[in-house]
Amino acid sequence: MYDLFFRQFNKKVPLTMEEQLEITKFLTPKKLRKRQYLLQEADVCKFVAFVEKGLLRQFTLDNNGNERILQFAPEGWTISDLYSFLTAEPSSYHIDALEDCELILINKSAHEALLSKIPKYETYTRLQITGAYIAMQRRLSSIFSATPDERYASFMQLYPDIANRVPQHMIASYMGLQPKTLSRIRRRISNNH
Amino acid sequence: MITKQTIAVIGAPNQTSDLLCKALAKGNYRLLMAQGKQHKVRELFNEIRVETPGADMESIDCCQQACWEADIILFAVPCMEQTEIVYKIKEVANQKIVLCIPSSIDQYMDGSKMNAAQLLQGHLPNSKVVNACYAQSGSNILLDSGAPDALQTVQDLIRAIGFFPLDKQTGF
Numbered sequence: 001m002y003d004l005f006f007r008q009f010n011k012k013v014p015l016t017m018e019e020q021l022e023i024t025k026f027l028t029p030k031k032l033r034k035r036q037y038l039l040q041e042a043d044v045c046k047f048v049a050f051v052e053k054g055l056l057r058q059f060t061l062d063n064n065g066n067e068r069i070l071q072f073a074p075e076g077w078t079i080s081d082l083y084s085f086l087t088a089e090p091s092s093y094h095i096d097a098l099e100d101c102e103l104i105l106i107n108k109s110a111h112e113a114l115l116s117k118i119p120k121y122e123t124y125t126r127l128q129i130t131g132a133y134i135a136m137q138r139r140l141s142s143i144f145s146a147t148p149d150e151r152y153a154s155f156m157q158l159y160p161d162i163a164n165r166v167p168q169h170m171i172a173s174y175m176g177l178q179p180k181t182l183s184r185i186r187r188r189i190s191n192n193h
Numbered sequence: 194m195i196t197k198q199t200i201a202v203i204g205a206p207n208q209t210s211d212l213l214c215k216a217l218a219k220g221n222y223r224l225l226m227a228q229g230k231q232h233k234v235r236e237l238f239n240e241i242r243v244e245t246p247g248a249d250m251e252s253i254d255c256c257q258q259a260c261w262e263a264d265i266i267l268f269a270v271p272c273m274e275q276t277e278i279v280y281k282i283k284e285v286a287n288q289k290i291v292l293c294i295p296s297s298i299d300q301y302m303d304g305s306k307m308n309a310a311q312l313l314q315g316h317l318p319n320s321k322v323v324n325a326c327y328a329q330s331g332s333n334i335l336l337d338s339g340a341p342d343a344l345q346t347v348q349d350l351i352r353a354i355g356f357f358p359l360d361k362q363t364g365f
Contacts, residue, residue: 001284025319028288031262040196109342110288 001029004052005104008076012127013120023118026110032056032101038079039095045084047105051077054101055165058093059173069174072098072162078128098166143176151175152185194221194353197249201263202226203256203278204270206237209327209334210294213267215241216354218248225263227256261285265350266320269294272309279316286320290343293324314339323347328359337361 005027006020015023028047032038038056039045049056051073058071058079070093073079084091085108106114114121142151152175156163163171172182200222202214218224218241226238238252253259260266260282268291270278295309310324321343326335334356338344348358 024287026288029261029285030264031258033262037196043195105288107288 001052001102002027002104004076005050008050009124013124015120019118019120023114023121026106026114028105028107028110030103030105032097032103034097034100037094037096038103039081039091039093041092041094042090044088045081045091045093047107048078048080048082048085048111049073049095050104050106051075051079052102052104054097054099054103055162056095056097056101057166057170058095060093067170067173068176069170072159072166072170072174074162074165078132082129082132098170148175148177148181149185149189152182153189194349197221197223198264198350199223199225199262200265200267201256201259202234202267202269203259203282204234204268204274204294205296206233207269207294207296209325210267210269211237212327212356213292213294213325213334213354215244216356218245218250220354222249224248224250225253225259226250227253227259257281257285260289263289265289265347266291267294268292268313269296271296272312275309275313275316279313283317286317289320290340290346291317291320291322292347293322295324295326310337324361325351332356333359335359335361 002024006015009015009023030049032054038049041060053075056073056079057069058073058081059067059069062068071079079095081091081093081095083089084093115125142154146154152171155171155175168182168186169179172179175182177185198221200217202210202224204210206214214224214226214237224241226234235252238250241248241250256278266282266286266289291313293310293313310322314320314322321338321340323336323338323340323343325347327333328335332355334351336344336347336351336358337360338347351358
């Protein structure tokens with residue numbers, strides 16, 4: 001149930017068996033079916049979710065009701081609205097399951113308890129937040145400086161597994177493009193090859 | 194709460210769990226009713242289906258699967274039968290709120306509605322057990338728990354479905 005979570009944890013910060021058992025006491029296993037929401041806009045995000053199995057997405061709706069996808073989260077990834085989680089302010093995002101999911105949730109009180117009880121959890125959290133910050137910076141740089149063709153090529157190279165599991169319109173939404181524009185890009189790239 | 198919460202209903206229905214399930218079925222909740230050996234769960238399921246045709250509700254054979262999906266577990270299992278069920282759900286109930294509804298048998302035998310919840314908390318040390326029972330008057334539900342955050346969540350839920358939560362210790 002916690003295999004992948006602890007494999008990922010141990011890659012970043014090796015744990016003893018005792019520490020692993022102690023951390024397990026604070027984890028919430030949760031199954032989510034395809035199309036169910038883990039979080040809806042205007043609710044306070046009370047957890048960080050680690051994906052043991054399945055695929056989720058975080059998105060917002062613009063004024064015209066169009067979905068703007070911020071993140072996909074396949075196995076081994078973490079997903080949450082960190083801003084809402086840390087400030088207890090209502091979230092601006094939805095998180096839903098694109099496939100049947102098995103998740104490990106860490107709620108706010110468990111997070112606080114783990115931070116104070118397990119120093120290695122604090123290190124793990126710091127590394128996770130640093131990683132998330134770097135990923136966000138990369139994404140912003142890519143939006144500002146790369147062409148749509150380069151962004152698509154980069155997405156396909158970095159996340160081939162996600163590209164195979166989600167429909168094209170969601171990839172377009174993630175990249176901030178219209179589906180028709182993405183189709184043109186794909187045609188162009190395939191013609192060039 | 195805008196995000197729909199999933200509630201697993203485990204065990205034999207009694208007056209309090211019947212009232213809560215029927216009210217939950219009318220709200221923004223998804224009920225997973227674990228069948229087990231309890232034909233009364235089937236009867237309650239059918240009653241709710243008639244009373245609230247639009248209820249988001251599902252009958253599920255395995256109580257472990259129901260609790261794995263659940264955000265909150267409504268546990269109405271008599272003390273004498275707790276051990277077997279708890280063994281099945283312990284791992285997936287970790288850190289979850291377990292709303293313990295003592296059966297009338299437990300109340301009669303023990304003279305206290307707290308005992309079933311205390312016993313359950315002992316069985317599920319990493320879950321947040323909240324004791325709940327109908328106050329037999331008006332719409333009051335008496336609540337008690339050693340987990341303040343869980344108690345707050347359940348108080349909000351009880352209010353949201355049209356009941357009045359009362360602190361069992363203070364009566365307010």
